[in-house]
Amino acid sequence: MIGRAGTLPGMADESTRRIAIVGAGLAGSLMAVSLAQMGHAVTVYERRPDPREHGFQGGRSINLALSTRGITALERVGLAETVLDQAIPMRGRMVHKVDGELTYQPYSSNADDAINSVDRGRLNLTLLDAADQFDNVALRFGHRCLNVDLDRPAVAFENVENESFVEAEADLIIGADGAFSAVRRRLQLLDRFNYSQHYLEHGYKELTIPPADEIPGFAGSDHDGYALDPNALHIWPRGGFMMIALPNQDRSFTCTCFWPYRGPTGFDSIETREQIVPFFERHFPDAVPLMPTLEADYQANPTSSLVTVRCFPWHYEDKVVLIGDAAHAIVPFYGQGMNAAFEDCRILSEYIDELAPNWHGALETFTMHRKSNADAIADLAMDNFIEMRDKVGSKTFLLRKKVDQALHRIMPKTFTPLYNLITFTNTPYHEARQRAAAQDRLIISAGIALLVIILIAWLLLGFWLG
Amino acid sequence: MIGRAGTLPGMADESTRRIAIVGAGLAGSLMAVSLAQMGHAVTVYERRPDPREHGFQGGRSINLALSTRGITALERVGLAETVLDQAIPMRGRMVHKVDGELTYQPYSSNADDAINSVDRGRLNLTLLDAADQFDNVALRFGHRCLNVDLDRPAVAFENVENESFVEAEADLIIGADGAFSAVRRRLQLLDRFNYSQHYLEHGYKELTIPPADEIPGFAGSDHDGYALDPNALHIWPRGGFMMIALPNQDRSFTCTCFWPYRGPTGFDSIETREQIVPFFERHFPDAVPLMPTLEADYQANPTSSLVTVRCFPWHYEDKVVLIGDAAHAIVPFYGQGMNAAFEDCRILSEYIDELAPNWHGALETFTMHRKSNADAIADLAMDNFIEMRDKVGSKTFLLRKKVDQALHRIMPKTFTPLYNLITFTNTPYHEARQRAAAQDRLIISAGIALLVIILIAWLLLGFWLG
Numbered sequence: 001m002i003g004r005a006g007t008l009p010g011m012a013d014e015s016t017r018r019i020a021i022v023g024a025g026l027a028g029s030l031m032a033v034s035l036a037q038m039g040h041a042v043t044v045y046e047r048r049p050d051p052r053e054h055g056f057q058g059g060r061s062i063n064l065a066l067s068t069r070g071i072t073a074l075e076r077v078g079l080a081e082t083v084l085d086q087a088i089p090m091r092g093r094m095v096h097k098v099d100g101e102l103t104y105q106p107y108s109s110n111a112d113d114a115i116n117s118v119d120r121g122r123l124n125l126t127l128l129d130a131a132d133q134f135d136n137v138a139l140r141f142g143h144r145c146l147n148v149d150l151d152r153p154a155v156a157f158e159n160v161e162n163e164s165f166v167e168a169e170a171d172l173i174i175g176a177d178g179a180f181s182a183v184r185r186r187l188q189l190l191d192r193f194n195y196s197q198h199y200l201e202h203g204y205k206e207l208t209i210p211p212a213d214e215i216p217g218f219a220g221s222d223h224d225g226y227a228l229d230p231n232a233l234h235i236w237p238r239g240g241f242m243m244i245a246l247p248n249q250d251r252s253f254t255c256t257c258f259w260p261y262r263g264p265t266g267f268d269s270i271e272t273r274e275q276i277v278p279f280f281e282r283h284f285p286d287a288v289p290l291m292p293t294l295e296a297d298y299q300a301n302p303t304s305s306l307v308t309v310r311c312f313p314w315h316y317e318d319k320v321v322l323i324g325d326a327a328h329a330i331v332p333f334y335g336q337g338m339n340a341a342f343e344d345c346r347i348l349s350e351y352i353d354e355l356a357p358n359w360h361g362a363l364e365t366f367t368m369h370r371k372s373n374a375d376a377i378a379d380l381a382m383d384n385f386i387e388m389r390d391k392v393g394s395k396t397f398l399l400r401k402k403v404d405q406a407l408h409r410i411m412p413k414t415f416t417p418l419y420n421l422i423t424f425t426n427t428p429y430h431e432a433r434q435r436a437a438a439q440d441r442l443i444i445s446a447g448i449a450l451l452v453i454i455l456i457a458w459l460l461l462g463f464w465l466g
Numbered sequence: 467m468i469g470r471a472g473t474l475p476g477m478a479d480e481s482t483r484r485i486a487i488v489g490a491g492l493a494g495s496l497m498a499v500s501l502a503q504m505g506h507a508v509t510v511y512e513r514r515p516d517p518r519e520h521g522f523q524g525g526r527s528i529n530l531a532l533s534t535r536g537i538t539a540l541e542r543v544g545l546a547e548t549v550l551d552q553a554i555p556m557r558g559r560m561v562h563k564v565d566g567e568l569t570y571q572p573y574s575s576n577a578d579d580a581i582n583s584v585d586r587g588r589l590n591l592t593l594l595d596a597a598d599q600f601d602n603v604a605l606r607f608g609h610r611c612l613n614v615d616l617d618r619p620a621v622a623f624e625n626v627e628n629e630s631f632v633e634a635e636a637d638l639i640i641g642a643d644g645a646f647s648a649v650r651r652r653l654q655l656l657d658r659f660n661y662s663q664h665y666l667e668h669g670y671k672e673l674t675i676p677p678a679d680e681i682p683g684f685a686g687s688d689h690d691g692y693a694l695d696p697n698a699l700h701i702w703p704r705g706g707f708m709m710i711a712l713p714n715q716d717r718s719f720t721c722t723c724f725w726p727y728r729g730p731t732g733f734d735s736i737e738t739r740e741q742i743v744p745f746f747e748r749h750f751p752d753a754v755p756l757m758p759t760l761e762a763d764y765q766a767n768p769t770s771s772l773v774t775v776r777c778f779p780w781h782y783e784d785k786v787v788l789i790g791d792a793a794h795a796i797v798p799f800y801g802q803g804m805n806a807a808f809e810d811c812r813i814l815s816e817y818i819d820e821l822a823p824n825w826h827g828a829l830e831t832f833t834m835h836r837k838s839n840a841d842a843i844a845d846l847a848m849d850n851f852i853e854m855r856d857k858v859g860s861k862t863f864l865l866r867k868k869v870d871q872a873l874h875r876i877m878p879k880t881f882t883p884l885y886n887l888i889t890f891t892n893t894p895y896h897e898a899r900q901r902a903a904a905q906d907r908l909i910i911s912a913g914i915a916l917l918v919i920i921l922i923a924w925l926l927l928g929f930w931l932g
């Protein structure tokens with residue numbers, strides 16, 4: 001559906017709206033494409049300079065795991081294929097023990113299921129380029145949101161380049177400006193607006209494993225020029241802290257350390273450059289030879305915090321609505337931040353399609369439908385941190401995963417493990433969690449029934465034998 | 467200890483600090499008195515005009531229940547007697563059923579225990595007057611906090627009267643500016659500052675029962691000119707919603723309706739003036755004849771929201787600290803909002819006394835000590851809403867209260883009911899909650915033991931008789 005540029009059949013329509021999107025990140029630029037296809041007049045405002053001229057700046061992490069929800073949303077606007085061409089499929093977890101032992105855990109018994117490592121910057125450029133093809137989309141970079149007049153509605157910006165002030169009136173304002181949303185900060189001042197921001201005791205720092213041929217002394221790669229298997233998400237679970245690595249198309253990996261800020265395995269336990277390698281030698285010994293720039297990267301890259309943001313409601317009348325991290329920032333441990341944001345774009349677009357010109361109804365239905373789902377994935381993402389750092393290395397966990405995937409293989413329609421429901425379906429998050437809980441109860445009941453049968457059989461056998 | 471005015475023995479001392487308090491409400495003005503007594507140079511900034519010139523403006527509710535924690539804090543600065551002279555002791559709850567039946571529940575088996583109805587405006591004036599007696603206290607009204615420079619530290623104010631801008635530098639800034647604290651809003655922008663604001667589905671509206679002789683057709687009062695017993699807190703519990711009334715020294719009562727915003731018993735169910743009296747006739751029939759201005763009051767008085775605010779940490783280095791509602795706004799159902807704020811003042815003062823000149827240590831110890839206690843009373847206040855509106859009218863609840871007070875009478879040292887621990891002691895809130903939970907377990911165990919003994923006795927008796 002891409003490429004309506006030049007033809008604006010919807011523009012004359014009664015239902016056409018002037019829409020201002022604050023934030024040209026992943027959610028904002030995808031939403032712009034979607035609304036442009038529906039014929040609306042869209043202007044996107046972004047605080048940062050144009051990444052196509054100045055290079056991509058910042059954002060939280062360098063690569064992200066795109067899965068079914070994100071892909072479905074991209075398919076809706078005709079961009080899935082383009083994006084998947086830039087991605088590397090990861091079909092399972094590769095767990096690295098301290099002694100170097102590797103255990104591979106496939107994500108699904110279905111060989112087609114994979115999560116896809118994509119480069120945040122490149123993906124954002126792809127979405128911006130797609131939006132820019134539309135005559136009914138205008139992109140305004142270097143615009144910092146200062147305030148929102150909810151009732152007109154209008155947004156006040158500072159034009160960062162010339163330090164002038166700009167005011168943009170619109171019919172609808174979409175806040176897609178991330179976890180520290182300025183649009184949301186205005187909503188927060190409303191009476192009866194519920195809001196919370198909760199930080200983890202853990203932070204994160206990114207490091208690099210370069211392509212195999214750039215690692216001095218590397219013996220040669222079995223992995224197509226990668227230093228590790230590129231079709232897996234690598235985890236070094238250490239109980240209370242961990243490191244992960246995701247592949248990039250340039251055959252490097254981006255590693256992320258999730259450690260507590262404080263304590264014996266915390267960021268504050270490394271005070272000098274000399275302490276960096278010994279710490280990694282102790283906890284991640286097999287990674288050290290793959291990280292020739294470890295010391296420099298560790299010192300150069302920031303330690304960033306991890307926040308969960310919840311709020312309610314996400315909209316103000318028919319005038320303002322929040323999407324993505326602005327409405328529900330979550331921790332990254334389920335790989336669902338971007339996927340949930342893209343799902344917001346799809347579902348909001350669908351409600352607008354269905355209910356316009358009742359925009360108030362569309363925004364309210366969106367808020368009511370998405371809030372419980374956003375809360376569910378926020379909780380699950382937090383739970384998954386504990387799973388990834390503590391349980392993923394354990395034998396019981398491995399056994400349970402095997403039982404789950406076996407049941408899924410035998411009864412693919414009846415039994416789908418929670419991870420698969422979240423990652424490989426579009427089942428609403430809240431419903432997925434409820435369904436998984438019901439499945440858990442079923443497994444426990446079946447286990448108890450099995451034990452009873454064994455006990456009876458054993459008694460009968462004893463009786464029969466003698 | 468009041469009345470060091472004119473003599474400033476502490477001023478020459480090394481440990482003397484310039485302290486800016488933002489907010490001259492209950493917490494801010496009491497903190498000013500306390501710090502002034504310790505010899506510090508205190509300036510209090512308040513957004514509103516001077517209530518001594520312009521009359522008292524706004525604030526959340528007209529009267530408040532002062533109890534042990536608040537009294538202890540006032541005693542520390544020598545103001546308890548003055549304040550208690552303005553108060554009316556309430557020794558129990560008077561429950562009003564729909565059929566007009568009254569049930570009295572004493573708060574304590576100790577006849578001296580009472581909560582004290584005080585007028586918010588008058589109490590605030592008393593505290594301001596006390597602060598104003600000190601040469602080392604300056605009061606600045608009409609100063610609206612715009613921003614805080616955390617690192618200097620300094621506060622930027624707008625002088626509301628002449629619309630000029632003022633900047634105040636200090637060694638320490640105390641944010642005592644209430645649930646919507648501007649000082650806290652600045653802290654909220656710090657990385658890793660946890661924050662939540664959660665609104666109840668219920669709102670509140672204040673109404674009036676005038677003195678008996680101002681009620682047309684009132685038969686004459688048994689209660690010293692009051693229309694109801696002034697030594698009780700009156701409750702009309704209706705399951706899901708309620709009304710309460712507290713006595714004032716002018717022999718009137720202030721009633722507060724706590725109703726949901728929406729639904730058949732919600733504020734939105736009354737749309738016209740004609741619907742007001744019938745609603746009250748149906749749910750609070752015995753109160754209607756006592757409220758000659760019901761219709762006018764209902765329409766004139768606002769419906770206000772009820773918020774719980776939690777945040778962490780409450781301080782920034784040795785430079786900024788939050789107290790009272792700014793740190794921990796709670797719902798009013800335990801009557802502890804002001805008491806907790808006054809306790810903050812006492813405990814912060816004690817840590818400063820103990821640890822100065824280590825101001826950072828004092829603020830940090832204060833935050834660490836108080837946070838879990840503030841969380842505990844926030845939870846308890848929410849729980850007590852359910853108790854007041856739903857359970858307080860039930861027979862089981864009444865029986866349990868009687869058992870509790872009987873046990874307290876028999877073993878006053880061993881057994882103190884939760885309500886008494888919270889209201890009539892200075893036991894830290896968190897500890898009080900833990901102790902009450904242990905007592906609950908004990909009662910349950912004792913109950914089970916009793917049942918077992920009865921069962922055994924019954925069996926033995928059967929055996930012996932049979």
